[in-house]
Amino acid sequence: MEYLSTGKILVIDLATSKIEETALDESLVSEKIGGAGITKHLCEKYLNDDPIVIGTGLLTGTTCPASAGGLITAKSPVTGKLCHCPIIYKVGIEIKFSGYDYIVVKGVSDNPVYLWIHDGVADISDASGIWGKDVWESTDSLRKLMGDDLIQTMVIGKAGENRSDYAQICYNYWSSPDRFGLGKLFGSKKLKGLAFRGMGLIEVADHENFVRRSLEILKEIKTNDFMTKKGIAEIASAIGEAGIKEWLEPIVHRHSADYFTPYATNTAVFFDEDPKRVEESKVAEPGVLISDVPALLAFKKLGLSAEDTGRALKACAKYGIDPAAVAGLSGKSSLKEIVDSFDGLSGTVALKGKGIFSPWCPLKPIFNDFGLSGDAAEAEAWWERRQAVAMIFGIQPIFSVMCPELSEENMLELAGIGTELDLTQEILDKVVADLLK
Amino acid sequence: MGIKIDALKCINCMACEMACSYHRDDGFAFLSACIVVYRAREKQDYFGVLLKEEEFLKVARPEGLEVNRIGEAADPNKKADASVKPMLLREGCDLCEDMDDYGPMCKAICPADAITLE
Numbered sequence: 001m002e003y004l005s006t007g008k009i010l011v012i013d014l015a016t017s018k019i020e021e022t023a024l025d026e027s028l029v030s031e032k033i034g035g036a037g038i039t040k041h042l043c044e045k046y047l048n049d050d051p052i053v054i055g056t057g058l059l060t061g062t063t064c065p066a067s068a069g070g071l072i073t074a075k076s077p078v079t080g081k082l083c084h085c086p087i088i089y090k091v092g093i094e095i096k097f098s099g100y101d102y103i104v105v106k107g108v109s110d111n112p113v114y115l116w117i118h119d120g121v122a123d124i125s126d127a128s129g130i131w132g133k134d135v136w137e138s139t140d141s142l143r144k145l146m147g148d149d150l151i152q153t154m155v156i157g158k159a160g161e162n163r164s165d166y167a168q169i170c171y172n173y174w175s176s177p178d179r180f181g182l183g184k185l186f187g188s189k190k191l192k193g194l195a196f197r198g199m200g201l202i203e204v205a206d207h208e209n210f211v212r213r214s215l216e217i218l219k220e221i222k223t224n225d226f227m228t229k230k231g232i233a234e235i236a237s238a239i240g241e242a243g244i245k246e247w248l249e250p251i252v253h254r255h256s257a258d259y260f261t262p263y264a265t266n267t268a269v270f271f272d273e274d275p276k277r278v279e280e281s282k283v284a285e286p287g288v289l290i291s292d293v294p295a296l297l298a299f300k301k302l303g304l305s306a307e308d309t310g311r312a313l314k315a316c317a318k319y320g321i322d323p324a325a326v327a328g329l330s331g332k333s334s335l336k337e338i339v340d341s342f343d344g345l346s347g348t349v350a351l352k353g354k355g356i357f358s359p360w361c362p363l364k365p366i367f368n369d370f371g372l373s374g375d376a377a378e379a380e381a382w383w384e385r386r387q388a389v390a391m392i393f394g395i396q397p398i399f400s401v402m403c404p405e406l407s408e409e410n411m412l413e414l415a416g417i418g419t420e421l422d423l424t425q426e427i428l429d430k431v432v433a434d435l436l437k
Numbered sequence: 438m439g440i441k442i443d444a445l446k447c448i449n450c451m452a453c454e455m456a457c458s459y460h461r462d463d464g465f466a467f468l469s470a471c472i473v474v475y476r477a478r479e480k481q482d483y484f485g486v487l488l489k490e491e492e493f494l495k496v497a498r499p500e501g502l503e504v505n506r507i508g509e510a511a512d513p514n515k516k517a518d519a520s521v522k523p524m525l526l527r528e529g530c531d532l533c534e535d536m537d538d539y540g541p542m543c544k545a546i547c548p549a550d551a552i553t554l555e
Contacts, residue, residue, distance in 0.1 A: 256482070256484065
């Protein structure tokens with residue numbers, strides 16, 4: 001595969017320490033397009049080795065707006081279903097630019113290891129020095145070891161090492177959309193995490209036309225009213241949570257976006273530093289970055305203050321545990337009790353629809369109605385299709401439920417211009433149907 | 438005429454980096470960009486934009502613009518950023534003089550309108 005791609009699939013066997021590279025065939029892209037279409041295919045191919053497949057979308061890391069996404073596809077150790085967990089922030093693009101479109105991790109290691117993927121090279125490294133460390137310490141250690149603060153990581157904390165059903169794979173320092181217990185899967189494979197860094201070049205078949213259409217789509221997106229808004233509280237407010245903006249505002253520091261995502265879906269809150277400080281904080285860890293609307297709302301509903309909610313989210317991110325599960329299952333209403341409950345959680349976290357996409361992404365349209373009638377079944381089917389399409393092309397999932405201009409037609413057009421492949425609506429429908437069956 | 442950056446409008450999305458490097462490479466990469474988002478202080482949520490011009494390195498920090506003449510000693514009171522060293526090896530901003538349809542690509546692509554011409 002020559003365009004919009006590194007053309008390479010990495011297959012790592014933790015049991016034998018064998019690392020293989022295989023080519024990403026153009027015929028596979030013609031049939032499955034990319035992202036979840038191909039990660040599911042690879043999961044089925046390596047089914048007997050309990051694989052974790054990490055991948056990027058066909059448009060990830062391009063000038064297509066919101067092309068930030070990647071995904072982790074694996075059988076959830078909690079639900080037993082094949083699930084697709086979004087990769088957010090800047091981690092998805094770093095995977096692609098590190099030299100691989102897809103990474104299959106199979107088998108179980110005898111000893112704790114981490115994977116270091118950089119500029120087309122992959123290493124299995126001893127993780128005994130970071131096993132036992134929390135998520136923040138682990139990312140700090142990996143960045144320090146490699147001497148590069150821009151390395152992007154996906155790591156587990158103690159929840160994953162202890163094989164909790166609620167363990168998350170975290171990205172850099174922050175909680176993730178993992179509602180599937182994939183952190184437990186990492187822990188059971190003795191895989192502490194992965195670190196990515198790369199300076200690759202992605203070729204485009206017709207780069208001038210691709211960029212021209214990208215900028216036209218961006219121009220359409222910028223006519224949306226949501227472009228005057230930023231941050232997580234606006235999203236919560238738009239889905240009907242009254243009073244959230246006023247509640248959170250006193251601790252809001254800044255809002256930030258995933259790669260080229262026109263809406264800033266992440267909000268940093270400070271509680272150990274003046275949140276209004278614009279200079280660099282003198283405090284090493286002044287707060288936490290929040291991307292999880294349901295978790296934020298769940299802690300608020302327990303009666304926590306905004307500050308204590310921030311502290312609870314930070315504690316969850318360090319421990320590597322799903323904050324929505326903690327808020328929903330702990331049955332506690334004070335910060336100390338909540339943090340003390342991490343190891344004793346029990347119960348089931350409800351997943352929506354077929355349970356293969358993460359309800360970390362709000363389950364209804366944000367800021368725009370997408371022409372939906374208000375019927376619940378129609379909304380659920382729309383949401384699942386929207387998630388599937390986002391994870392085929394590599395679009396930031398939350399942005400995909402707020403932006404009608406990022407239509408299937410536009411994504412297919414860009415994919416066709418970028419690859420010179422005849423990627424039709426019929427093919428997309430077939431890939432989506434396969435994901436949802 | 439030059440690039441003006443409002444660091445407080447910046448949402449740390451890196452689109453400017455991609456667009457700038459595209460202008461140099463005709464493909465998607467970050468390697469050649471003369472404008473980068475500095476984002477190494479992630480836990481402190483401190484980010485802004487670095488721009489290399491022919492003679493100057495402009496640092497658009499949230500608290501204000503800092504302009505350094507390339508070759509002069511850096512301020513010892515400022516913590517160095519991992520983004521700075523590679524920047525000094527790259528070509529300076531040419532305002533995308535060959536991109537007739539768009540003007541500077543970083544300005545054209547910035548979703549937050551944090552980049553303007555002055």
